[in-house]
Amino acid sequence: MPASSMARLPSVAGVDVLVTGSGRGLGRGVAQAMATAGARVWLVADVPEELEWTASDIRAAGGEAHILVADLGREDERNGLIRTLRREACRLRVIVNNAGVLERQPVASMDAAHWRRIMSVNLEAPVFLTRDLLPLLGEEGGSVINVSSRAGTGAFARQAAYCASKFGMEAFTRCLALELAGLPVSANTVTPGLPIKPTSLTQRDAERADAATRAGWRDPVRLGPAFLFLAGLRGQISGCRFDAWTLTRALEQWGTQGVMNRIGEIAEYTPEAVG
Numbered sequence: 438m439p440a441s442s443m444a445r446l447p448s449v450a451g452v453d454v455l456v457t458g459s460g461r462g463l464g465r466g467v468a469q470a471m472a473t474a475g476a477r478v479w480l481v482a483d484v485p486e487e488l489e490w491t492a493s494d495i496r497a498a499g500g501e502a503h504i505l506v507a508d509l510g511r512e513d514e515r516n517g518l519i520r521t522l523r524r525e526a527c528r529l530r531v532i533v534n535n536a537g538v539l540e541r542q543p544v545a546s547m548d549a550a551h552w553r554r555i556m557s558v559n560l561e562a563p564v565f566l567t568r569d570l571l572p573l574l575g576e577e578g579g580s581v582i583n584v585s586s587r588a589g590t591g592a593f594a595r596q597a598a599y600c601a602s603k604f605g606m607e608a609f610t611r612c613l614a615l616e617l618a619g620l621p622v623s624a625n626t627v628t629p630g631l632p633i634k635p636t637s638l639t640q641r642d643a644e645r646a647d648a649a650t651r652a653g654w655r656d657p658v659r660l661g662p663a664f665l666f667l668a669g670l671r672g673q674i675s676g677c678r679f680d681a682w683t684l685t686r687a688l689e690q691w692g693t694q695g696v697m698n699r700i701g702e703i704a705e706y707t708p709e710a711v712g
Contacts, residue, residue: 448474448475448669449471449474449475449476449530449531449665449668449669450474450475450476451475451476451477451528452476452477452528452529452530452531453476453477453478453479453522453526453527453528453529453530453531454468454471454476454477454478454479454529454530454531454533454668455479455481455522455526455529455531455532455533455566455570456468456471456478456479456480456481456533456535457481457482457509457533457534457535457536457562457563457566458481458482458535458536458537458584459478459480459481459482459488459491459535460480460482460484460487460488460490460491461482461484461487461491462633462657463535463584463629463633463657463660464482464533464535464536464584465487465491465657466633466656466657466658466659466660466661467533467535467657467660467661467664468480468491468495468502469491469494469495469498469500469658469661470658470660470661470662470664470665471531471533471661471664471665471668472495472498472500472501472502473498473500473661474661474665475500476500476501476531476668477501477502477503477526477528478495478500478501478502478503479502479503479505479522479526480492480502480503480504480505481505481506481507481509481518481536482506482507482536483506483507483508483509485504485506488504488505488506489504492504503525505518505521505522509536509557509558509562509566510538510554510557510558510561510562511557512565515562515565515566518566519566519569519570522570522573523573526573529570529573529574529579530574530577530578530579530580530668531579531580531582531668532566532567532570532579532580532581532582533582533584533664533668534562534563534566534567534581534582534583534584534606535584536558536559536562536563537558537559537584537586537602538554538555538558538559538599539555539596539599540554540555540598540599541595541596541599542595542597542598543594543595544597547597547598551598552598555598555599555602556598556601556602556605559599559602559603559605559606560602560605560606560609563583563606563609564609567581567613567624571622574622576621577621577671578620578621578622578671578672579621579622579623579671580622580623580624580625580667580668580669580670580671581610581613581622581623581624581625582625582626582627582664582667582668583606583609583610583624583625583626583627584626584627584628585603585606585607585610585626585627585628585678586603586628586629587628588600588603588604589603589604589606589607589626589628589678590604590607590678606626607626607678610624610625610626610676610678611676614675614676615676617672617675618672618675619672620672621671621672622671622672622675623667623670623671623672623673623674623675624675624676625667625670625674625675625676625677625678625679625704626677626678626679627663627664627667627678627679627680627681627684628678628679628680628681629657629660629680629681629682630660630680630681630682630683630684631657631659631660631681631682633656633657659682659685660681660682660685661685662684662685662688662689663679663681663682663684663685663688664681666684666688666693666696667679667684673697674697674700674704676706677700677704677705677706678704678705678706679703679704680703683703684696684703684704687699687702687703
């Protein structure tokens with residue numbers, strides 16, 4: 438994106454931004470984009486070496502990153518994460534709930550452990566992280582960005598639990614937007630819209646993939662403008678569902694104000710949830 442367009446995007450410079458699932462894939466790219474824009478980024482995942490990899494790249498580029506190792510499917514580890522953020526993230530303004538688990542099982546043989554694992558990470562974690570961290574946004578407000586997928590509006594065989602978790606994420610976000618109406622806080626969902634490295638693949642697995650497969654993956658940093666735009670919202674637009682690639686291209690073409698004026702053309706939303 439041209440520098441002039443980037444300059445018009447809402448700024449996250451100097452504020453704290455939480456990005457879950459930021460050791461790989463989309464979360465890593467979002468964290469890098471936030472740090473490049475001047476945010477103090479809090480990286481969360483359950484694989485320490487992947488978080489170190491993300492943090493080292495951010496720091497090498499002059500950004501600030503802090504690592505929080507946690508399995509978001511465990512309530513005790515989520516609570517520890519929340520305690521740390523309450524103590525250290527004094528200017529938290531953006532919550533990016535990106536962490537997710539995709540495991541496939543047909544309904545006929547689906548076990549309870551599979552269901553609980555997916556729900557605990559994909560839905561329970563963002564719901565209760567958001568609930569407990571909203572007070573940190575303070576009077577200045579902030580933005581809750583919940584990463585969804587095509588599974589949030591569609592159906593896929595052998596992905597009943599995953600689809601249910603993403604449908605739940607969509608419903609939670611719209612309900613949250615309604616409850617936050619009138620406050621300087623936005624809540625929206627976003628899907629990548631580009632083929633990126635599957636979250637289920639570790640960096641090591643990705644490096645072992647064949648060249649043709651790797652060539653089909655796009656750099657998630659390319660979606661940074663969309664996430665920076667959403668991060669800068671303070672209640673003006675809420676309860677929407679965005680495609681990050683569509684939003685990025687719209688920002689390139691129309692600029693921030695143009696997107697604000699034509700939001701109905703690029704977002705799915707419930708009109709009553711838009712402030």
